[in-house]
Amino acid sequence: MFDNFLTIQVNDKRIDIISYNEIGNKTKWNNNHVEHGHLTIDKSSSSTNISSSGALELLDRYSPLVHFTFEGVVPLEERQVLGMIHDDFDDKLVGTSITIRGATCTESMPNEGSFGRK
């Protein structure tokens, strides 16, 4: 079972890393993965070109990594947290609730910081 994996292609002047994430209704064995981010370092020209996106997007480490504005919440299932052992972990991949110290959380507050989804 693996819900995430990377592919890494390397040649003399270029590195391509692509992240894949599993999607589907089942908790595992969905046999369906989608690209979840990429990082490319290309030194084939005189200047090095670096591009990145999604889960592999380069971080701005000067900005806040985590930023909660308290402007609202969204349903938990709209913000899949990879590897989260949620309340229905045995039945489905993306959780709709998770219990924290006896309290059932069904909502998510998006992180607006550089660690968050753009």
Place this chain on the structure above:
Amino acid sequence: MYTEQFDAQVASVDFVGGKVGQYAGSFNKSSRLALYGTGPNAGGNIVSFSVWINTSQLKSEMVLIHYGSIFGSNIRSSKDFFTLTLDNGYPRIYTSVDRYMKSSEDINLADGNWHHVGVSMPRKSCLLAEVQLYVDGNFINTVGPAVDKHIFTTTSGRMSIGSFGYSSNGYDDAFPAMEPYVGLMDDLKVWSRPLTKSDLPSNEKKFRISDGVKCNRKGIKKKMIRAKMKRCKNLCIKDATCFGFELRRMPEGRGKPKCFLLQAMPTIGTARSRTKCAIME
């Protein structure tokens, strides 16, 4: 980027009029707000944070921001955690059950007004006593711990807001009197660097060189050294107005701006109350 790994899972947090933006979070004892991703603390990494709070709870010690181990029932034997609490209105910072520091100034924050609290690690694996506490943009003197140690936090920890959240039950056993936060909270930020002046609320009147205003350094050490412009810029980081540093034209008012470092002053914080003006280029 970690996408949603550092979102917070939420229960029983209401939304009311905010200090920054439209809303703030209103916490009660049943509220939960915690991040599933491990970190951002890990080992000696620099982690600093700031938050606006508003509470009237005077008779308890409440968890504001907590980074603690997910595993283990005996947290006394594990690596450091990092926890900011409000003890009867006074901020405290813990890195272990027996090691904490607290404000030595009379700053009771449980007065029903908004206050900005900032906690800054000045360098990797600093001593707890070196951690800087700011309230409403002002540097706050602290006391403790009795026996200090370089901070090295657990790598299997998560950050929780307003309670022990995802942390192990060992924290409840170690701090039986500590309670979840009750009050309002807004604009929580976490950095992997020390706080700078621009991260804090500004109480300082700024002047431009062209205004011709002279600084009054009465009461502070006047020893100044020239610093390379690059160093000045690095310290000031995108903001030419920094406590302890100023860009001046020499001779007075003419020539290219040069960077001067006031040696007696820290990068941010305490200089505010002793410096009458900062020159903004």
